[in-house]
Amino acid sequence: MPTWIYVGLAMGLAVASLAGCQLMAVSSSPTPVTLAPRRAILNADTVNIVGFNAGGGDGKYTWSLSNASLGIVFTTSQAVAFYKSVTNIVGTNVVTVTDVGGRCASATITQNWPLP
DSSP: OOEEEEOOOOTTOOOOBOTTOOOOOOOSOOSOOEEEOSEEEEETTSOEEEEEEEESTTSOEEEEESOTTTEEEEEEETTEEEEEEOTTOOEEEEEEEEETTSOEEEEEEEEEOOOO
């Protein structure tokens, strides 16, 4: 059975890192894209599912991963996505949400072996 971790987005939450993100166009929305949670540490010996909430920007989001061999990302709405890890693989993955104006925010997922 998977482990579910879900964190909601609170108003005023810190703005996510723009590392690897580029502004492709200027839209009428001056607010940055936010993503919560910003990081997750998962045990690699089981399937884990982490929920992410996006906010800000223009509200039309796409989601991507840096390493699809570690897991998948699927959406339930434009602003909500879930990451499902692959078992028995360790490494670091980055979930990125991008709005149509090119604004983006990223979260880091680390998959480790559990401590003894």
